[in-house]
Amino acid sequence: MKRLDVDLGDRSYPIYIGRGLIRQPELWAGHIPGQQVCVVSNETIAPLYLESVLAGLSDKSVCRAILPDGESYKTLATLSGIYDALLEAGHGRGTTLLALGGGVVGDMCGFAAASYQRGVDFIQMPTTLLSMVDSSVGGKTGVNHPLGKNMIGAFHQPKCVVADLALLDTLPAREYAAGLAEVVKYGLISDAPFFEWLEDNLDALLAREEAALTEAVYRSCVNKAQVVAEDEREGGRRAILNLGHTFGHAIETAEGYGTWLHGEAVAAGMVLALNLSRRLGWIDSDIEARGRRLLERAELPVAPPDSMDVDQFLLLMGRDKKVVEGQLRLVLLQGLGEAVVSSEAPVEAIVATLREAGIKG
Ligand SMILES: NC(=O)c1ccc[n+]([C@@H]2O[C@H](COP(=O)([O-])OP(=O)(O)OC[C@H]3O[C@@H](n4cnc5c(N)ncnc54)[C@H](O)[C@@H]3O)[C@@H](O)[C@H]2O)c1
Ligand SMILES: O=C(O)C(=O)C[C@@H](O)[C@H](O)[C@H](O)COP(=O)(O)O
Numbered sequence: 001m002k003r004l005d006v007d008l009g010d011r012s013y014p015i016y017i018g019r020g021l022i023r024q025p026e027l028w029a030g031h032i033p034g035q036q037v038c039v040v041s042n043e044t045i046a047p048l049y050l051e052s053v054l055a056g057l058s059d060k061s062v063c064r065a066i067l068p069d070g071e072s073y074k075t076l077a078t079l080s081g082i083y084d085a086l087l088e089a090g091h092g093r094g095t096t097l098l099a100l101g102g103g104v105v106g107d108m109c110g111f112a113a114a115s116y117q118r119g120v121d122f123i124q125m126p127t128t129l130l131s132m133v134d135s136s137v138g139g140k141t142g143v144n145h146p147l148g149k150n151m152i153g154a155f156h157q158p159k160c161v162v163a164d165l166a167l168l169d170t171l172p173a174r175e176y177a178a179g180l181a182e183v184v185k186y187g188l189i190s191d192a193p194f195f196e197w198l199e200d201n202l203d204a205l206l207a208r209e210e211a212a213l214t215e216a217v218y219r220s221c222v223n224k225a226q227v228v229a230e231d232e233r234e235g236g237r238r239a240i241l242n243l244g245h246t247f248g249h250a251i252e253t254a255e256g257y258g259t260w261l262h263g264e265a266v267a268a269g270m271v272l273a274l275n276l277s278r279r280l281g282w283i284d285s286d287i288e289a290r291g292r293r294l295l296e297r298a299e300l301p302v303a304p305p306d307s308m309d310v311d312q313f314l315l316l317m318g319r320d321k322k323v324v325e326g327q328l329r330l331v332l333l334q335g336l337g338e339a340v341v342s343s344e345a346p347v348e349a350i351v352a353t354l355r356e357a358g359i360k361g
């Protein structure tokens with residue numbers, strides 16, 4: 001088992017990474033101070049793993065909220081189901097929520113914890129690769145709005161993160177690949193040696209070999225924890241974790257939540273960001289090609305959907321949360337592992353990048 005800590009003063013917490021961890025309550029149950037626990041999961045994951053988690057909570061008073069599965073249910077309406085379960089079971093401010101699921105469950109459970117009775121504790125038990133390397137760490141929680149991704153939410157840090165790699169044995173290949181997009185992101189934004197390691201070890205990672213998987217989850221979490229510790233509430237540098245997301249969120253919103261997986265949209269978005277960075281003369285074409293190639297090898301889409309046009313992209317990108325006083329700010333690269341947040345890209349360059357990727361208009 002590997003452990004690393006997210007260093008946030010009195011809100012610091014450990015991330016545990018290893019196989020079989022959900023069956024080791026001695027590791028995580030100590031992070032539950034009270035008697036009441038609410039396990040939040042979904043209808044796909046609960047039949048697989050809920051019993052194992054409940055076995056570790058036999059001395060607690062437990063309620064459960066089992067949500068419908070899918071990005072299209074990451075809504076305020078679904079969130080109400082969590083509050084209903086908590087209130088019907090009589091849970092008070094001492095309760096602890098436990099998110100057993102991917103990023104959708106984790107984001108919603110975290111937001112329920114941030115808001116229920118003005119804030120209670122929660123634990124992240126991520127079950128997808130994407131949630132182990134990204135969404136369970138850092139405290140961004142929330143839900144989507146029909147007009148934009150993650151538009152309603154709060155920063156609320158978990159008390160611990162339990163990344164049990166054995167859970168990935170049942171994860172479908174398409175979902176696994178989506179998680180690899182966020183893994184590649186860390187190499188591109190802040191860790192060139194990790195990017196090179198990924199180039200050398202992607203086949204082992206695609207085969208889900210234990211050693212490669214452990215290393216990829218650990219290095220991803222180290223990178224994310226470092227950025228979050230520097231800038232917890234995205235006043236500045238944390239926005240580099242959004243590489244490809246301004247384009248990607250536009251794709252997810254335009255296509256209907258869940259049509260493109262988040263990681264798929266981010267992969268296509270990162271290729272656009274690489275192209276734009278090269279167009280501005282900030283990276284050479286070799287870095288652009290290597291980024292694109294690694295994402296292709298990871299079985300991810302590297303072009304946006306041709307159902308979108310330039311105007312739709314610009315409209316949706318204009319709603320991005322990084323926009324300041326109408327000014328688009330994009331995460332771009334100035335080298336491998338060197339991301340910056342910049343408003344310097346002229347709209348003409350953005351349009352040229354979209355057109356080169358096959359977008360009409
Ligand atoms: N908060 C953050 O910092 C952050 C970071 C990245 C992404 N996100 C959000 O995370 C979401 C995407 O998360 P995701 O990729 O985990 O998708 P997801 O939560 O939708 O899970 C993917 C699918 O796999 C299933 N599944 C999960 N674990 C499984 C397992 N072990 N075995 C079999 N099936 C399993 C789920 O039921 C679901 O159908 C998006 O909403 C995105 O916006 C948030
Ligand atoms: O943790 C962060 O910060 C991120 O930006 C991580 C992203 O991968 C993630 O998709 C996040 O949910 C995006 O947040 P948003 O604020 O751009 O909606």
Ligand SMILES: [Zn+2]
Nearest residue numbers: 182245262266
């Ligand atoms: Zn993301």
